[in-house]
Amino acid sequence: MAGLHEQRISCPFCGENITLLLDLSVPEQDLIEDCQVCCQPMQLHYGVDADDNIWIDVQQA
Incomplete structure (x- = not known):
């Protein structure tokens, strides 16, 4: 799986x-991304596993 993908998170x-x-x-x-609502920085760690499943870990930065 490659390219850009939209993902919904909380x-x-x-x-x-x-x-x-x-x-x-x-x-x-x-990467660090600011929340689009509250503007607080979120630390994102994401990727794709061997079965093409997308995983994402979101924490406070």
Whole structure:
């Protein structure tokens, strides 16, 4: 699986559901993204496993 993928998550600060655009062109990524609702920084760690399942870990940064 490669390319861009939209993923819905819940913000670890405000709990609102937001949509992120994930770049799946590499196996794993770590980045900081601000919540679109409360503007707090979220630490994202995501990737694709051997079965093409997308996984994502979202924490407060």
